[in-house]
Amino acid sequence: NAGVMQNPRHLVRRRGQEARLRCSPMKGHSHVYWYRQLPEEGLKFMVYLQKENIIDESGMPKERFSAEFPKEGPSILRIQQVVRGDSAAYFCASSRGQEHNEQFFGPGTRLTVL
């Protein structure tokens, strides 16, 4: 009974490159959330998705960031033209539904921008 899977665990990019972070939710979960953790900060909500739908993207930066959760396959968080300030740990969580508030977290992807 695998938990939430994220890959890669570590990602290094140079400024201006693209970063793609993947998240496979727990079996039976159709809701995915992305959070960002900056050094010395708590987790900040970025986006909440269901299959093929973005439910809440109020925490997403207006430019360069996008997320999707296709009908088949993992959820993808995409960061275009990365900058040093994007260096952070990005966590994905999944839940069975909105009414079931318990979110299960993945191990995170640590993005380093050189």
Next chain:
Amino acid sequence: AQSVTQLGSHVSVSEGALVLLRCNYSSSVPPYLFWYVQYPNQGLQLLLKYTTGATLVKGINGFEAEFKKSETSFHLTKPSAHMSDAAEYFCAVSPAGYSTLTFGKGTMLLVSP
């Protein structure tokens, strides 16, 4: 809107001593409240949660928390600390019936022998 304040970025206790990690929240609607633990280079693990009903909530690893509406608090306690409790602890809030979590900045718990 919701917000969470965790008093003390670092808390140090001796093994066997009481653990008290403080969390105060602000919410314009009835809240759901959570405590998560994060070990180095790992994701977050749910310790316990309050949704409705009994205000004293028991979680895993001997932790418990009490929801006090009048004080807008949800402090985490454990009667006797173990070395294995050393980790970072996050308090979080969500509006009742909604999923998105708002986290505090976290408290690092240090346990000394």
